[in-house]
Amino acid sequence: MAVNLKQLAEILGLSQTTVSRALNGYPEVNAETRQRVLQAVRETGYRPNRAAQRLATGKAYSIGLVMPIAPGIDSDIHFGEFLAGLAEEAVKHDFHFVLNPSAPEDEEATFRRLAASGNVDAVFLAYMRANDPRIPMLKALSIPFVVHGRSIGGPRDYPFLDIDNRRAFYDATKLLLQLGHHRIALINGPEYLAFSMRRKKGVVQALDEWGLGFDDELVHHSVMADEYGYRSMQRFLHRPDPPTAVLCSSTVLALGAVRAINQAGLLIGHDISIIAHDDVLPMLKPENFSVPLTTTRSSLRAAGARIATRLIGGIVGRGDYPEQELWRAELIVRASTGPAPGR
Amino acid sequence: MAVNLKQLAEILGLSQTTVSRALNGYPEVNAETRQRVLQAVRETGYRPNRAAQRLATGKAYSIGLVMPIAPGIDSDIHFGEFLAGLAEEAVKHDFHFVLNPSAPEDEEATFRRLAASGNVDAVFLAYMRANDPRIPMLKALSIPFVVHGRSIGGPRDYPFLDIDNRRAFYDATKLLLQLGHHRIALINGPEYLAFSMRRKKGVVQALDEWGLGFDDELVHHSVMADEYGYRSMQRFLHRPDPPTAVLCSSTVLALGAVRAINQAGLLIGHDISIIAHDDVLPMLKPENFSVPLTTTRSSLRAAGARIATRLIGGIVGRGDYPEQELWRAELIVRASTGPAPGR
DNA sequence: GTGAATATCCAAAGCGCTTTGAGAGGAAAT
DNA sequence: ATTTCCTCTCAAAGCGCTTTGGATATTCAC
DSSP states (O other): OOOOHHHHHHHHTOOHHHHHHHHTTOTTSOHHHHHHHHHHHHHHTOOOOHHHHHHHHOOOOEEEEEEEOSTTTTTOHHHHHHHHHHHHHHHHTTOEEEEEEEOGGGHHHHHHHHHHHTOOSEEEEOSOBBTOTHHHHHHHHTOOEEEESOOBSSOOOSOEEEEOHHHHHHHHHHHHHHTTOOOEEEEESOTTBHHHHHHHHHHHHHHHHTTOOOOGGGEEEOOSOHHHHHHHHHHHHTSSSOOSEEEESSHHHHHHHHHHHHHTTOOBTTTBEEEEEEOOOTTOOGGGSSSOOEEEEOOHHHHHHHHHHHHHHHHHTOSOOOSEEEEOOEEEOOTTOOOOTTO | OOOOHHHHHHHHTOOHHHHHHHHTTOTTSOHHHHHHHHHHHHHHTOOOOHHHHHHHHOOOOEEEEEEEOSTTTTTOHHHHHHHHHHHHHHHHTTOEEEEEEEOGGGHHHHHHHHHHHTOOSEEEEOSOBBTOTHHHHHHHHTOOEEEESOOBSSOOOSOEEEEOHHHHHHHHHHHHHHTTOOOEEEEESOTTBHHHHHHHHHHHHHHHHTTOOOOGGGEEEOOSOHHHHHHHHHHHHTSSSOOSEEEESSHHHHHHHHHHHHHTTOOBTTTBEEEEEEOOOTTOOGGGSSSOOEEEEOOHHHHHHHHHHHHHHHHHTOSOOOSEEEEOOEEEOOTTOOOOTTO
């Protein structure tokens, strides 16, 4: 049923060359001819054979993914959400994935193999750490890549998409300070990840500008599962001087924190305020919390889709995308934030 | 640097045909010649070009995956673990993936598109429901597939890999009965999924054989996140006649259940017994629970790898795998099970 | 020793696309 | 009228593999 280039050319009374050029946007083809070609494509449902294109162009039309299988990462529901965004976009352009599960200590070898295999045109990178060694490595391998997030330290000239984590948490902290809170806790992601560091930095900076110091006892780092949100919050509440506000690095953590707060009999938005970062996980909407959550919002899935777009654009040579993008998270105020108690 | 077939043949003083045949296991090539060829492959590091193979054979050398993006599924950490197993095996054979995110209501269209695209040789299927419509659909599309799990009702002649869920929970229940427990609760997965149904069936059957009825109040169905394990257990414990033993469909659920039990001041393995199904998630080992958990064990990652092996074997036509496999879960007794209190 | 059957190997024809190098036709310049 | 230069189109040569349809030795039975 499927028609190929040769047949399509025959139908149109043109040569394969011309049809191919018309399809691939070459300038030396008459605008009218191009329209005729496109029309025929629509009518016949012609789809170029990817295998043939790969062979002819040497491009793989697929992107490599190294699936981290370290504890605390693979289990991450955020990864699935991001992946959905990537895949959603890739599928539109008929791009494939090569999924490489790899333990962190094998990552380097995995990337080398991937680059050498010729099976991928580009790779995607995430879970950035400080001075992340993967960035210089991929540059050396000279395989295109885009990272989600940013490293801290090391080279600065590499393509990334990140959200302004520092600013998001700076803004959130500022709001809490304006509401009169002084003891502000942070339930953060894993300590070694760059985004966690930046979020903490944002908090510290806001406190600093307000003339307040940061109490290192008031930050916990952990995998972003609600269990840990619960535990952290409990420990905070058991302090002699519990915080009056808490920032969570994920709505998942907030879920646990909220549980601990409720259990302690405190009223959210009154006795204690809470702000979470919202990755827009479809199964965990901040507005559905018993007390709707104030959040800094940025869609993880949208980030995935955008990165796929850039990766693919870079490969097919169409479109011109910025190398570095820093998205700003929106601060959305709901009922979980209120004035500090006793004010 | 990479050498191709033509060059390899030249080096060996053979024709491309012979080399190709030697490599692909055709019988009409001398054993000694084949050894020479294999030796040369080792020395040169020759790797066939997949794009060329695809073009020549018409095979895609890739497998399709429909990523469910429904609430409560995409968030599932079990999916990531399974995927890791699939990918691990696929990567060895240089197979690619086509990830198609899809909401349940679009699944049919997604499969159709996938089958028509010619981009995949086979697809993988999971999260079976009763009378799952996807099975007849894929049969009609006549695209090879393997399902993880089994439907209930509907056609029976389709390739699957499942664990004997009924038996696992039958065995577990039996153990509890032998220990003198009578009121046994079940914290199960989503009600509409086939594996949940089978697990419940196993419990009912064991109770039945013991001359006990099953109390429908003592089963809860939910997404397998620890939050729900916690809630379910709490509700069970608040009953006038709380169960003395509980079965959990996942260690993730057990995590929450254990929290609720501890919070109630009960001693696991003494006041109350608990058995969980263990998918061998690397980040949640039953032996690391404060009281090591008795489990029915079956590795999800191994299942993923096995399914990949079968899928790939079916495509390249090598190996002969059974169409239907039913793995038996091991029942591993640890400290979380003990005699019923008051016996 | 001859014909047929086997065992090995090879040349060449695709698979469906991109791309090079040129040709044909018409407009503009001389 | 001839030359030059675009504009538009094409034939044909790959890309690296598999596979068909022989060809050439070798072996066996008689």
